[in-house]
Amino acid sequence: MSGNQTSAGASFDIDQYAPEGSVTSVDETERLKLARQVLIVMAIIIAGVFIGWAFAPDNAALKAIFELIKIGALPLITLIVSFYFPNANK
Structure with missing residues (x-):
């Protein structure tokens, strides 16, 4: 695709x-x-999600979302914070 062309051409x-x-x-x-x-x-x-998982720890969907947050969302948050505040220790 060129610079001024859409996916449809x-x-x-x-x-x-x-x-x-x-x-x-x-x-x-x-x-x-x-x-x-x-x-x-x-x-x-x-x-x-944490509150929902606390009230229904046997719920498979909430458990999967909880694991997704632990694996994906928390590192993403630290990446965002470190990008916007790279020199916070100076």
């Missing part, structure tokens, strides 16, 4: 959606806001 001009010479940038405040929002949503989901 139709081409489009991306420049028609942005003013001439415009540059999109994301400042530090917006990056931190995004990281905070992602972490809050993940914390809510994880807390809900």
